[in-house]
Amino acid sequence: MSENFGFSEAxxxxxxxxxYLEAIAEAIAHEMERDSNVLVLGEDVAGSFGGAFKVTRxxxxxxxxxxxMNTPIAELGFTGMATGMALMGLRPIIEMQFADFxxxxxxxIVQFAATTHYRWGGAVPWVIRAPSDGGIRSGxxxxxNPEAWFVHTPGLKVVAPSNPADAKGLLAAAVRDDxxxxxxxxxxxxxxxxxxxxxxxxxVEIGTAQVVRDGRHLTIITYGSQVHQAQExxxxxxxxxxxxxxxxxxxxxxxxxxxxIESATATGKVIVxxxxxxxxxxxAEVAALIAEMAFEYxxxxxxxxxxxxxxxxxxxxxxxxxxxxxxxIEAAARKLVAF
Amino acid sequence: xxxxxxxxxxxxxTFVGDGSTSSGAFHETLxxxxxxxxxxxxxxxxxxxxxxxxxxxxxxxxxxAARAAAYGMPGxxxxxxxxxxxHETVSEAIARAREGxxxxxxxxxxMRMLGHAIHDGAEYVPAELLAHWEARDPVTTHRARLxxxxxxxxxxxxxxxxxxxDRIARAVKTAEAAPMPDPTQLEHGVYA
Numbered sequence: 001m002s003e004n005f006g007f008s009e010a011x012x013x014x015x016x017x018x019x020y021l022e023a024i025a026e027a028i029a030h031e032m033e034r035d036s037n038v039l040v041l042g043e044d045v046a047g048s049f050g051g052a053f054k055v056t057r058x059x060x061x062x063x064x065x066x067x068x069m070n071t072p073i074a075e076l077g078f079t080g081m082a083t084g085m086a087l088m089g090l091r092p093i094i095e096m097q098f099a100d101f102x103x104x105x106x107x108x109i110v111q112f113a114a115t116t117h118y119r120w121g122g123a124v125p126w127v128i129r130a131p132s133d134g135g136i137r138s139g140x141x142x143x144x145n146p147e148a149w150f151v152h153t154p155g156l157k158v159v160a161p162s163n164p165a166d167a168k169g170l171l172a173a174a175v176r177d178d179x180x181x182x183x184x185x186x187x188x189x190x191x192x193x194x195x196x197x198x199x200x201x202x203x204v205e206i207g208t209a210q211v212v213r214d215g216r217h218l219t220i221i222t223y224g225s226q227v228h229q230a231q232e233x234x235x236x237x238x239x240x241x242x243x244x245x246x247x248x249x250x251x252x253x254x255x256x257x258x259x260x261i262e263s264a265t266a267t268g269k270v271i272v273x274x275x276x277x278x279x280x281x282x283x284a285e286v287a288a289l290i291a292e293m294a295f296e297y298x299x300x301x302x303x304x305x306x307x308x309x310x311x312x313x314x315x316x317x318x319x320x321x322x323x324x325x326x327x328x329i330e331a332a333a334r335k336l337v338a339f
Numbered sequence: 340x341x342x343x344x345x346x347x348x349x350x351x352x353t354f355v356g357d358g359s360t361s362s363g364a365f366h367e368t369l370x371x372x373x374x375x376x377x378x379x380x381x382x383x384x385x386x387x388x389x390x391x392x393x394x395x396x397x398x399x400x401x402x403x404a405a406r407a408a409a410y411g412m413p414g415x416x417x418x419x420x421x422x423x424x425x426h427e428t429v430s431e432a433i434a435r436a437r438e439g440x441x442x443x444x445x446x447x448x449x450m451r452m453l454g455h456a457i458h459d460g461a462e463y464v465p466a467e468l469l470a471h472w473e474a475r476d477p478v479t480t481h482r483a484r485l486x487x488x489x490x491x492x493x494x495x496x497x498x499x500x501x502x503x504x505d506r507i508a509r510a511v512k513t514a515e516a517a518p519m520p521d522p523t524q525l526e527h528g529v530y531a
Contacts, residue, residue, distance in 0.1 A: 039344065066344060072374065077367025081340055084351075088341030107364070123531035155529055178531035 018197045021190040023164035024129070025055050026197065027171035028093060032063050034201075035091065038175055041069040041078060042095030042129075052097050053131060053190060075104035079128070083113045083180075086126040091175055099132035099184060100144045113180040114155035126181075127174040132160075133186040133225050133275050135323055139314040145224075145276035145307070150182045151253045151285070157206055158253040160184040162227035164195040166250055169204030177206060184252075186225040186275075193228065209256035211263065215243035218333055219263045221286055222273040223249040230273055232326035233333060242337055252282050257289060264290045268299035269336050273324055278306025300339035303332050342378050350378045350436045352429070358389025360403050369444065373412040376441035380432045383444065384419060386451035391463045407444040419447025420477040423484075452476075 018026065031038045040056055046068045050057025060068035071078040075096065082092040096102045102109070109128070116122040134143025150158045157179055161167040167185065174181035212227060213234055220230040227248045234244035247263040249256065264270045270290055272283035287302040305324045313319050342349040359365055360383060372379045383403045387394055394401045407414025413435075417428050425447060432443035450472035454461035485491040 072367075072370060074367035074371060076364055077371050080364060080368065081371060085341045085344065090341050090344060117531045118528050121528065125531075157530075 012196045013199065016196055016199060017194050018164050018168075019191050020161075020164045020167050020185070020193045020195075021053065021055060023167040023195075023197045024171060024185060025057075027168040027175075027202075028056065029059065029062070030168075030200070031091075031093075031172060031175040032059070032067060035175075036067075037089060038091045038093065039063075039067040039069065039085075040093045040095065041071055041082060043071055043073055043097045045095050046070040051095060053187070055129075056095065075101050076106075076108050079105035079108040080112065082126045083108060083116075083124055086113075086124045086180075087116070087122050092126045093175060094126060094128045096128050096130045098142050098144075099130035099146055100141050102128065102130055102146060102182075106149070109150070109156070109180070109182070110153045114153050116155075117179070118155060123178045124180045125175075125178045127171070127177075128180075128182045129171075130182055130184050131187050132184045133188055134312050134319065135188050135225070135275075135325075137314065137316060137319065138187075138312075140311045143312040143319075145184070145274070147182070147184050147252055147276055148281050151282055155179070156253060157181040157251070158184070159206060159251045160186070160224045161204075161250060162186070162189070162212075162224050162248050163193060164197045165202070166204050166210075166248075168197050169202045170206065170250065172201070172203045173206050176203070181206070184224065188225050189228070204250065207251045207254045207256055209247050209249045209251070209259035209263075211245060211259075212248045213244060213246040215245040215267065217242050217244065217267060217269065218337055219245045219247065219267045219270045220273055220329065220333070221247045221249065221260060221263060221270060221283075223252065223282075224275060226273045226275050226324060226329075229324060229326040230329055233329035236326070236330050237333055237337075242333065244333065249282075249286075255286070255289070257293075260286055260289055261293050264294045264302075265297040268297050269339070270298070271303045271305060271329065271332055271336060273305040273329055275323060276306055277309060278304050279309045281306050300336050303336055305329060305332055340375065340377055343375065348437050350380060350433050352380045352382065352433070354382045354384060356389065357383060357385040357387065357394060357397065357401075357403065358392070359383075360406070361389075361397055369407070369410045369412065369442070372442040373410040376439060378436040378439075379442040380429060380436055381442065381444050382429065383446045384449055385446050386449050387468070388451055388455075388461075388464065390455040390459075391461075393463075402446075404444060404446040412442050412444060414444040414446070416446040416448065418475075419449035420472075420475045420480065422477050422481040449477075450475075 040059060045051045045056040046060040079094060082094050085092050113124045116124050132145050147158055150156050159170045161170045171183060174183050222230050230246050237244055245263055245267055272286045274281055274283050283304040283306055287304055290302050308322045310322060313322055385403060389397055404414035404416035417424050428445055432445060482496060
């Protein structure tokens with residue numbers, strides 16, 4: 001699937017169609033090039049290996065071992081270390097090999113990094129890259145979407161790009177932000193999604209959602225991998241004349257409340273979708289905001305679609321039952337449109 | 340690690356208590372500090388109690404300095420109430436760290452003479468243990484040492500005491516006179 005986000009095929013410069021993964025890698029290298037305070041650390045990120053997903057391959061050769069550091073398996077320790085480095089003016093990009101492992105670093109993130117500025121004014125400009133999401137038969141320890149924990153934590157920012165251009169632009173913004181930013185990159189998109197990515201400096205402002213499809217019958221608010229599932233559902237719905245507006249949140253904290261309310265009032269029928277657990281997920285907050293701020297515009301209940309309240313199953317049919325997908329979104333959309 | 344990254348001749352000095360030595364963060368930190376020869380000195384103030392829990396209920400091996408060997412770094416256990424010994428030991432460790440020799444773990448044995456916090460009467464601490472450490476109070480013993488060696492006179496020490504008390508009294512007064520925060524500022528400073 002190739003999505004060029006407003007750029008026509010004819011005007012795209014040669015070689016600027018990148019995968020989601022290539023866009024992340026390009027952003028890291030670009031930020032390291034422009035600021036010597038930017039460094040990369042994490043498990044297996046250095047050398048020719050270059051990370052479990054090869055995002056950081058080649059970086060150590062280019063920037064040296066001081067700026068691309070392999071760490072021991074010690075998420076709590078190396079996140080704490082990065083917090084110290086950030087307090088002293090560096091801008092570490094921490095690769096959390098899998099987003100699932102972030103719970104080992106939880107104390108360091110939520111007790112210390114997130115609260116430091118409020119407690120005594122110390123800025124912690126690190127980024128945690130958290131490869132998240134499943135659907136690729138990776139089982140319970142390599143498939144999770146734990147973003148809600150961090151959206152619930154004051155002092156953090158949380159972003160979740162759905163396409164290559166945003167993957168680059170949001171990572172650049174995260175690195176340059178003076179606050180701790182958790183950057184959720186959707187593993188299933190790494191090599192399956194390509195798109196135009198601007199060369200050189202490309203920054204997507206944190207806190208800005210984007211309408212990625214216009215429509216008048218129904219609004220789907222989503223982010224990450226589910227943007228693509230929503231697009232697939234919308235394409236099917238369009239065959240029956242149902243026009244779907246899709247809002248890609250892009251940033252989960254701070255939420256773009258204006259864009260949420262505007263997209264909800266535009267159609268009066270809203271589905272909120274994410275791959276993360278539905279229960280107490282980000283979608284619950286979005287639905288509540290709409291109920292509070294756009295109640296009189298609604299022509300039906302705000303519907304939430306998310307993963308079931310179970311660990312991520314390894315078995316393929318169970319994982320498919322666990323996760324949202326285009327078919328489930330389409331079915332919910334037809335029901336809501338008929339409401 | 341930022342000092343190491345920028346090749347600055349600076350050293351980080353961190354203080355923790357005996358209670359913290361049981362946490363995973365303690366292990367992860369020392370392992371990485373030794374691995375990367377971080378310019379880092381860790382002082383473990385072993386004051387015998389983690390809140391109400393005595394050392395005997397925290398670990399089967401209360402020799403914290405010995406743990407340094409497991410990480411491949413020097414560790415030393417000293418009398419934390421001996422002011423000159425603490426100064427000398429920490430100075431040596433800082434010099435080594437500054438020269439690229441890596442981290443040091445210093446276990447300073449001492450005693451928590453009051454409760455964990457102001458609400459805590461610390462009735463769980465045996466009176467004889469407090470009496471044992473009372474006699475080794477570093478303020479008292481170091482004062483005697485200064486007087487014996489002629490490094491200071493009673494008048495000088497009395498003057499230092501008075502200055503310290505005055506400084507604290509002034510700080511308390513300043514804090515109490517300062518206005519309380521405006522509730523509308525609640526959200527100020529969440530983000531940098």
